[in-house]
Amino acid sequence: MAAEVAAKAGLTVAIFEAMPDCGRKLLVAGQSGLNLTYALDHEAACARYGARASWIAAFLAAWSAEDTRAWADGLGVTSFVGTSGRVFPEAMKAAELRKRILDRLRTLGVSIHTRHRWQGWTEQGALGFDTPEGVCSHQAEAAVLALGGASWPETGSDGSWAHLLAARGVTMQPFVAANCGFDCDWSPAMQRFAGSPLKNVALRCGDAVSCGECVITATGIEGQALYALGAAPREALAADGHALLQVDLKRDLDHASIVTRLRTERGKRSLSDHLRRRLGLRGPSYSLLRECDPGIDWADAEALASFIKAVPVRLLRSRPIAEAISTAGGVAIEACEGLMLRAAPGVFVCGEMLDWDAPTGGFLLQACFSTGHAAGTQAHAWITRGATPCATPRTS
Ligand SMILES: Cc1cc2nc3c(=O)[nH]c(=O)nc-3n(C[C@H](O)[C@H](O)[C@H](O)COP(=O)(O)OP(=O)(O)OC[C@H]3O[C@@H](n4cnc5c(N)ncnc54)[C@H](O)[C@@H]3O)c2cc1C
Known part of the structure; x- marks a missing residue:
């Protein structure tokens, strides 16, 4: 130019x-x-x-x-x-x-x-x-x-x-x-979902918010919604040694609607089956909930709904500059x-x-x-x- x-x-x-x-x-x-x-x-x-x-x-x-x-x-x-x-x-x-x-x-x-x-x-x-x-x-x-x-x-x-x-x-x-992925040091259970997208999620890191799609990788997470957070994850990493990414897995549903769906009759179905049928949480989404569970009571619909709206993912480091x-x-x-x-x-x-x-x-x-x-x-x-x-x- x-x-x-x-x-x-x-x-x-x-x-x-x-x-x-x-x-x-x-x-x-x-x-x-x-x-x-x-x-x-x-x-x-x-x-x-x-x-x-x-x-x-x-x-x-x-x-x-x-x-x-x-x-x-x-x-x-x-x-x-x-x-x-x-x-x-x-x-x-x-x-x-x-x-x-x-x-x-x-x-x-x-x-x-x-x-x-x-x-x-x-x-x-x-x-x-x-x-x-x-x-x-x-x-x-x-x-x-x-x-x-x-x-x-x-x-x-x-x-x-x-x-x-x-x-x-x-x-x-x-x-x-910048515009890079981050490592989360996933367990082997989560690594199985490398390459799987998390679609239509909302992300928050500090005051920065974004929505769209991100992708689970073998080591962590990447994708457009993450890049749209700009410098926030990078700055949190520099300040605290880690960054907290909150993932809203059901951004189209408010907390009360999720609670209502969670409280519908489950019968003999497992909780994972219930989450899949009532909220469409399957595969990488369900695995992310298990991976990042801070120890909530899964039988408590209110607590589970809050968790689904803000899954705390710990970002440990940026991927190398060469990949960004x-x-x-x-x-x-x-x-x-x-x-x-x-x-x-x-x-x-x-x-x-x-x-x-x-x-x-x-x-x-x-x-x-x-x-x-x-x-x-x-x-x-x-x-x-x-x-x-x-x-x-x-x-x-
Ligand atoms: C995978 C990927 C996808 C991307 N997709 C998009 C996209 O869709 N939209 C978008 O807006 N941006 C995208 N980007 C970013 C965009 O390509 C860059 O921001 C842009 O190309 C930077 O342009 P530039 O002219 O500053 O430098 P560059 O395009 O990097 O060019 C710099 C040039 O300088 C030369 N050079 C370096 N050192 C020397 C030296 N000492 N002597 C002589 N020459 C030298 C290099 O060989 C290079 O050719 C993407 C980047 C990547 C990696």
């Missing part, structure tokens, strides 16, 4: 990518249905960025979800609004979208140099790269870094650049897994003036490498597009103001 904006503004643009090809994470995102952006009003969308809501607002206002859809449309990728306001390409696969983006860039005269791993600045202040042919450097009037987060390192987004910016004096925040859909951490927002690094004038940053965080639902790519658009615009403004080359070495 940044390259397109800068090239359209008339700049000579070169892209340097560490991997043999560009946009591998876009391809990975496409494997689970490429959720390009969202259909939400501006304020509701900004709120999904939690503590970064006011920071992201200007970027989303300047390049909105509608702009992303129109841009994709211009590439021949029409989109539709799916469930929960998520926007997906109608037919196009991620590989085709990537091809069209790269074709457009080449048409705009952008040169693309793959197998070029940026390694910081040379002594003369040029951008330095490792390539299969050895090291090389490139003097630029402005640079946009779009190096990604640190999850799925096999896509090239491995966060290994962080020390280069830290050495330059850029304030960095440690990478942490995205990462928080990276370049501190305070390290930037606009999107330019205070410690490196003429160097702009965008996308997931910045320390913001949002749930799945198109909010990740949209923020990357919006900040990418702003970074390209700001780099162009920097050059047209006649500022000094981005790589000018610091004198102090």
Whole structure:
């Protein structure tokens, strides 16, 4: 996005990518249905960025979800609004979208140099790269870094650049897994349900609430409803060493209705059969009740109903960063003036490498597009103001 904006503004643009090809994470995102952006009003969308809501607002206002859809449309990728306001390409696969983006860039005269791993600045202040042919450097009037987060390192987004910016004096925040699963150290009985969904549940962690679907895994729990809780589980883990997730297994029924159903004549049926027939609690749901039983009296309908409405699941740790859909951490927002690094004038940053965080639902790519658009615009403004080359070495 940044390259397109800068090239359209008339700049000579070169892209340097560490991997043999560009946009591998876009391809990975496409494997689970490429959720390009969202259909939400501006304020509701900004709120999904939690503590970064006011920071992201200007970027989303300047390049909105509608702009992303129109841009994709211009590439021949029409989109539709799916469930929960998520926007997906109608037919196009991620590989085709990537091809069209790269074709457009080449048409705009952008040169693309793959197998070029940026390694910081040379002594003369040029951008330095490792390539299969050895090291090389490139003097630029402005640079946009779009190096990604640190999850799925096999896509090239491995966060290994962080020390280069830290050495330059850029304030960095440690990478942490976001939109990730959590370990619960299940018993073997619960592990049998690995891969089973818990559908139409409501989740609560501290003040954060969400609803939808999550999935039991061999080690714990993951899925969209969990990701929608945002930073809450992560922050509770950091503060207390564990996080309490409350799962409402019957979010469509209130407590009194559950009690009524539990009190219907059971005859000779077992309690598990009764729960299955009267409340549809079977398989993973029933097993979760057994697994997380804090010692309630199952014969007490009131107590059992309260338990079903808030099953306490103890989250012990996040899954490793490499498995996460995205990462928080990276370049501190305070390290930037606009999107330019205070410690490196003429160097702009965008996308997931910045320390913001949002749930799945198109909010990740949209923020990357919006900040990418702003970074390209700001780099162009920097050059047209006649500022000094981005790589000018610091004198102090
Ligand atoms: C499984 C999965 C599914 C996802 N699904 C969605 C989805 O449906 N919707 C959504 O909004 N988001 C989704 N995301 C998240 C989204 O893909 C990312 O947030 C987004 O791609 C980040 O874009 P970026 O440009 O900041 O970085 P990236 O796309 O990660 O690109 C960074 C690039 O920088 C290169 N690079 C890194 N270091 C160097 C270096 N030193 N020198 C040169 N090049 C370097 C990397 O090789 C990489 O190509 C998903 C992510 C995953 C893992």
